[in-house]
Amino acid sequence: MSEKKAPYELPIGPIHPALKEPINFTFTMNGEVIESVDFAPGRAHRGIEWMGMRRNPVQILHLCDRICGICGVHHALAFAQAVEQIAAIEVPERAYYVRTIIAELERIQSHILWAGVAAHELGFDTLFYLAWQIREESIDVIEYITGNRVNYGIIMLGGTRRDITPEMFPRIEQALQYYEGLLEKMINLFLNDKTIAMRCKNTGILSKRRALELGTVGPTSRASGLAMDVRIDSPYAAYGDIDFEMVLPDVYSNETNGDVYDRIVVRIFEIRQSIDIIRQCLKQMPQGPVLAEEKYAKLLMNLKKTAGEAFARVEAPRGEDMHYVRMNGKQEPPEMWKVKASTYSNQMAWIEILQGEQIADIPIIVASIDPCMSCTDRVAVVDTEGTVGVLTKEHLHRLSVEKTRRLMA
Amino acid sequence: MRASMTPHELADHFVQKFGSQVSNVHVKEWCEGVQKRPQKTVWMTIPREILTDAVAELISIDYPHLGVIAAADNGEMIDLLYHLQVFFGGKHEEICVVFIVQLPKSDPHVPTISHLIPGAVYSEREKQDMIGVIVDGIPDGRRIFLPDDFPEEVYPWRKDEKGIPNSMIKELWKVGRPTDRPAPPVSTPEPTENPQTKSNPEVQSGGAA
Numbered sequence: 001m002s003e004k005k006a007p008y009e010l011p012i013g014p015i016h017p018a019l020k021e022p023i024n025f026t027f028t029m030n031g032e033v034i035e036s037v038d039f040a041p042g043r044a045h046r047g048i049e050w051m052g053m054r055r056n057p058v059q060i061l062h063l064c065d066r067i068c069g070i071c072g073v074h075h076a077l078a079f080a081q082a083v084e085q086i087a088a089i090e091v092p093e094r095a096y097y098v099r100t101i102i103a104e105l106e107r108i109q110s111h112i113l114w115a116g117v118a119a120h121e122l123g124f125d126t127l128f129y130l131a132w133q134i135r136e137e138s139i140d141v142i143e144y145i146t147g148n149r150v151n152y153g154i155i156m157l158g159g160t161r162r163d164i165t166p167e168m169f170p171r172i173e174q175a176l177q178y179y180e181g182l183l184e185k186m187i188n189l190f191l192n193d194k195t196i197a198m199r200c201k202n203t204g205i206l207s208k209r210r211a212l213e214l215g216t217v218g219p220t221s222r223a224s225g226l227a228m229d230v231r232i233d234s235p236y237a238a239y240g241d242i243d244f245e246m247v248l249p250d251v252y253s254n255e256t257n258g259d260v261y262d263r264i265v266v267r268i269f270e271i272r273q274s275i276d277i278i279r280q281c282l283k284q285m286p287q288g289p290v291l292a293e294e295k296y297a298k299l300l301m302n303l304k305k306t307a308g309e310a311f312a313r314v315e316a317p318r319g320e321d322m323h324y325v326r327m328n329g330k331q332e333p334p335e336m337w338k339v340k341a342s343t344y345s346n347q348m349a350w351i352e353i354l355q356g357e358q359i360a361d362i363p364i365i366v367a368s369i370d371p372c373m374s375c376t377d378r379v380a381v382v383d384t385e386g387t388v389g390v391l392t393k394e395h396l397h398r399l400s401v402e403k404t405r406r407l408m409a
Numbered sequence: 410m411r412a413s414m415t416p417h418e419l420a421d422h423f424v425q426k427f428g429s430q431v432s433n434v435h436v437k438e439w440c441e442g443v444q445k446r447p448q449k450t451v452w453m454t455i456p457r458e459i460l461t462d463a464v465a466e467l468i469s470i471d472y473p474h475l476g477v478i479a480a481a482d483n484g485e486m487i488d489l490l491y492h493l494q495v496f497f498g499g500k501h502e503e504i505c506v507v508f509i510v511q512l513p514k515s516d517p518h519v520p521t522i523s524h525l526i527p528g529a530v531y532s533e534r535e536k537q538d539m540i541g542v543i544v545d546g547i548p549d550g551r552r553i554f555l556p557d558d559f560p561e562e563v564y565p566w567r568k569d570e571k572g573i574p575n576s577m578i579k580e581l582w583k584v585g586r587p588t589d590r591p592a593p594p595v596s597t598p599e600p601t602e603n604p605q606t607k608s609n610p611e612v613q614s615g616g617a618a
Contacts, residue, residue: 042554085439093443215475215528227498234503240446324479336481348528
C-alpha cells in the first residue's frame with residue numbers, strides 16, 4: 001500500500017447516512033484531528049424561488065409550506081408577513097394568536113426531533129426512540145388543529161385558514177400537560193447523563209464573538225451566550241403581547257461555553273418556554289374573525305395592483321428566517337422573492353466549530369446546529385455531481401458510537 | 410437598555426456623516442399583535458463607494474448581525490439590499506438597517522464587506538452565483554449553490570437575456586412516460602351502477618375548494 005502523508009483529505013457526502021440531508025464536506029485531516037473544513041451546499045436545489053417568481057402570491061404561500069418538512073409554517077408565516085406589509089393588509093388580532101400557537105407547536109416538535117437525532121448520533125438509540133415517540137403527541141395536536149401532520153397549510157395572506165375554537169382548547173391543554181410531565185424526565189435523561197456530558201461538553205465550541213461575526217442565529221447563537229431572538233427583538237404575530245424571556249445556557253448551569261452541550265440545554269428549555277407561550281396565547285386570545293379577506297380572487301386583484309418591498313423575519317425553530325418580497329404593481333407574481341433560511345446563517349459556524357475536533361465527533365457537531373439543507377438550498381436548476389471516494393455506509397456513525405463506548409469503558 | 414438611539418436618530422446620524430451621498434432615507438414601522446409593538450427598519454440608498462464606510466460606521470455604533478444580502482434585478486440596475494440589525498438582545502429594542510446599493514449591469518462591481526463581517530462571504534458568494542455581481546476582494550470566490558457544470562454567464566435571478574434560457578427549463582408534464590419500459594397493466598374498470606347520478610344527471614358535484 002502506498003504511504004499517505006499527513007495532512008490528507010477526507011470527503012464526506014453529498015449523500016451520507018451520518019448527514020441526514022445532502023451536503024458535501026471536505027475535511028483536511030492530520031491523523032484523527034481535523035485541520036480545516038470546507039463544505040459545498042446546493043445538493044437539494046429545487047429552484048423554489050425561481051418557481052415562485054412565476055406564480056401568484058397565494059400559490060407561493062403554499063410553496064413556502066413545502067420549503068422544509070419540519071419548519072414549513074415559519075416560511076409561510078414570513079412570506080405572509082412580507083406581503084401583508086407591502087399591501088398594508090390589516091390582519092385580525094385573533095389570527096396573530098392562531099399563528100403563534102401553531103408556530104410554537106412546530107418549535108416543540110422540531111426541537112424534540114433534533115434531540116432524538118442528537119441522541120442517535122451519539123449512539124444512544126433508546127433515547128432516540130423515546131424522543132421520537134413523544135414527538136408524536138405534538139404532531140397529533142397539529143393534525144387536530146390544521147388537518148395535516150406536515151405542510152400544515154394553515155397560514156393565509158391576511159390571517160389563517162382555520163380558527164382554533166374554545167372546544168379545541170382542552171385537547172391542546174392535554175398535549176401541554178403531557179410535555180410538562182415529561183420535561184423533568186427529558187432534562188434528566190439529556191443533561192444529567194454521564195455519557196452525553198462526556199461527548200458534548202467542550203466539543204464544538206463557538207465563542208460569543210465568533211457567533212456574532214459569523215452571523216449565526218437561533219439556538220446556535222443563544223448557546224454561545226449571544227442574546228438574539230426575533231420573537232423578542234422585533235416582535236411579530238402575538239409575541240409582543242406575551243411575557244417571556246430569552247433562553248440562554250445559564251438557565252441550567254452558571255457557565256456558558258458555547259459547546260454542543262449548551263445547544264442541547266437551550267433547545268430542551270425552549271420546549272418549556274413554548275408550552276408557556278401557548279398557555280398565555282390560549283388565555284389571552286381575542287375574539288373575532290381570523291381572515292381579513294375571504295375572497296381569494298379579490299385578494300389577488302388587490303395584490304396585483306400593489307407595489308412595494310418588504311423584509312419579514314420570524315424566529316423559526318433553527319433561528320431567524322427571513323423573506324424579502326418586492327412587488328411592482330404590474331404583474332401578479334412578485335418581481336423578487338428571496339428566502340433566507342436559518343441554516344443559511346448557521347453554516348459558516350461549521351468551519352469554526354469542527355476545527356481541531358476528531359473524526360468521530362463530526363456527526364454530533366454537524367448535527368448540533370440543527371442543519372436543514374432543504375431550507376438552505378433552493379435555487380439552482382440541475383444537479384449532476386457524482387460522489388468520489390465517499391466513506392462507506394454508516395462508517396462515520398459507527399465511529400461515533402465506538403467513541404461513546406470507549407469513553408464509557 | 411441596549412439601544413443608544415432611536416431609528417430616526419440612527420437615520421440622522423448617517424445623513425450627518427455621509428451628507429448627500431445617502432439618499433431616500435426613511436424609517437418604516439410595522440406593528441402586529443394586540444399591543445402593536447413596532448418592528449423598526451431604517452432604509453437608505455447609498456453608492457457602492459461608501460458601502461464599506463457605512464458598514465464600518467454601523468459597527469462603531471453597535472456590531473450588527475448580518476441577516477442577508479438580498480438582490481433584485483429592477484430592469485436597468487441590480488439592487489443589492491444589505492439587511493443588518495443592531496441593538497438586539499434587549500426587549501423590543503432592535504433596529505433593522507437596510508442599505509440599498511444600486512449597480513449598473515454594465516459594471517456590476519461591489520466591494521466586499523467580509524473583512525468587517527466575516528459571515529458575509531456566504532451571502533456574497535450566493536450573489537455572484539445568482540445575479541452575476543462581481544464582489545471585489547472576496548476571500549472565497551467559488552460557486553456556492555450552483556453546480557460546477559452550470560453554464561457561465563447564466564444567472565437565475567436576472568430578468569434579462571442573462572437569465573435562465575428556455576432551453577434549460579424542463580417541463581415535467583411534457584416529458585411523458587419513459588419509452589424503454591413495459592407499459593403498466595391496465596385493467597378495465599368494472600361497470601358500476603350509480604343510481605344517484607342516473608336519476609339526477611343535472612346535479613354537479615361540489616368541486617369548490
